[in-house]
Amino acid sequence: MVQFHWRLPTHGDRADVALPHDTRGDWRELQPGNVSPAVQAPSPYHEHLLEIARSAEIAGFDGALIPSFPHTDDPWVVAASIARHTKSLRFMLAFQPPWINPVYAAKAAATLQRLSNGRLLFNIITGGGGPGQLWWGDRIAHDDRYTRTTEFLDVFQGVWNGGPFSYDGKFYKVKDAGLPHPLAGQVRPELYFAGSSDAALKAQGKHADFNLTHMEPLEKLRAKFDRVRELASQDGRNVLPAIRLNVLARPTEEEAWAEVRRGWANADWDAIEAQRAGQRRGDAIGSPIPEHLRPTKDKDPRDLQIDGFFSGLGILGAQGSPLGIVGSYETAAERIDTLIGLGVGGLILAGTPHLEEAQRVGEEVLPLVRGRQPLRLAAE
């Protein structure tokens, strides 16, 4: 059964896609339009994140990704708080393994499982390298990072059900370790593993349940999914592809594209170019959008489509891949079914603003997705 997750915008949000900058949260200078929601005591932006989590839960999502960036609140803390105020929503904690010792991470994860009745998942990120990685104080060669991630997960899994577990790796050495009662033996958190290089795909075969990738043109996805399956099967395991993408769905095609055009007209194109220049640093592979599909001010948004997916969502404040869905509710559901047809087993959807769009996508789009099983049968 395909998992449907939403995303919690720990990086801030905006009231709608027509606005050229964020208006929710306190990452920008406060002014009357962004005093609310929830940046005044006693209701910090965190309260708004919780409200998004609840809307995702009530509208029918299985879980929600809690992203991690240098300027966001920490996902472990956000997850712990949200867990106590939701009922069934699973929370996917984005995490770079080296920041916490693996035995201690297992202990913290076990506590999260105990307090949430087993609703934790991980989005394991190995990191992009370059200045971005050094911000975190991490200087390590690209391929070594995946060795380290693998070792981290070896130890994490090794101690999860109790010990004694000993390990002698390049990065981690553990002797007679193991989670004690009653922490040991909790439901093991499923792992969404991010990474596209051969080193990444080899590393995930041993531990990952899902390979998580940002949306790309379908041809590239097919090739990547084949490699995911091939490399995972070397470890005798089955790793399912998973996709993150942004969705802008409206009752009609015209309404959806009208939103895009308004965002296009209001966008701060100079800031967008400056940000692009900054993103070209680092040694992660990726940037999968062909040059002719890169949005610029003078291009007609409707020309920026490949395989029925729109490549300009970054202009509208979307975080992650700029390639996503624009269209009617029916179109959005068809595109999601296309991805499910490629073998995708997990989807992390997002839309701006995240509260309102969680309601909309959950209520209007997901019921039209044919590859989805209902939570329960409709009332007889």
Add this chain to the structure above:
Amino acid sequence: MSFEVFWQLPPNGDGRSADKATWTRGDHQAARRPQNPFARHGGDETYTYFDHLVQIVRAADLAGYDGVFIPQTDEGEEPLVTAGALARDARRIRFAPELPAHFLSAVYTAKIATSFQRLSGGRLILNLVTQDPAVNTWHGYDWSEDEQVARHDEFLTVFKGFWNDGPYTFEGQYYEVLNGGFAGPLKGQPQPEIWLSGTSEAALELNAKHADVHVVEASSPEAVAERIQVLDALAGRKLKYALRAEPTARYTEGEAKAAAVHARSPQAGDEALVGDYEQVARRLTQYLDAGVSTLVLGARPHLEEAYRTAQHVLPRLPGWGVAQLAQIAAE
């Protein structure tokens, strides 16, 4: 200009249009439309419509509103119980559940209200309504509006006396109390502000005598100004005025008019509240200038529109957000 803004809760279900047959939130319309089998706010044992109402209350709390107004509806949840269920989920805002006082014991209402004040930190408003005579018949009574208002008069006299002046004795046509009044921890809670409405002569006299706030429907700023003049003169004092309005605001007037066709309630009143954000803000400002000090706004779907209104319309009202900014700066 200092004013408050309340948001309205939908106690009888919600959706993206005014047509009840399309409502997907809540189980009030379940007989008419099969529920979305994926969503979790129907009659599920784990998730109920109250989980959705909590979302709206939290939206109001987080987006800077001052309170929520919970109307009486035939098929909807009981407003006072609903307010009690939601009070702990919001930290700041006040609750104005509509109560048909003529069905309730004045003393017992004071008891309930005191408990609400204790659990919520004094955030209850006593918001009495006069009901459609047909609804009264449905409840087993055959009371005209005049008789409902006469009962409200005694109700409020007893409510205030019992609350503030114990030991309290009263003998009237409808209510009788001997040596009433709270003791122990229930004594001394802040008495709820009293909101009343109505348009008949009897109702206006009741307002003049008892109301802290008179609730008026949005017809036009001129009509509201006239009501204010008449009622203040009748009362011989300055009342506060709350305006119930259903704005339909979008980026452009064209979008607002298109949305109003399906999203706006048939009884929504003032058509000038359909427009672009600036137009709607200007119209609301006219009501504030006419003497209104509380805006009670509501639009479908109530969760999303609470945010839209707070982020696009309210910042265009003179003074909105400035007080909060000053408070943040002071912290």
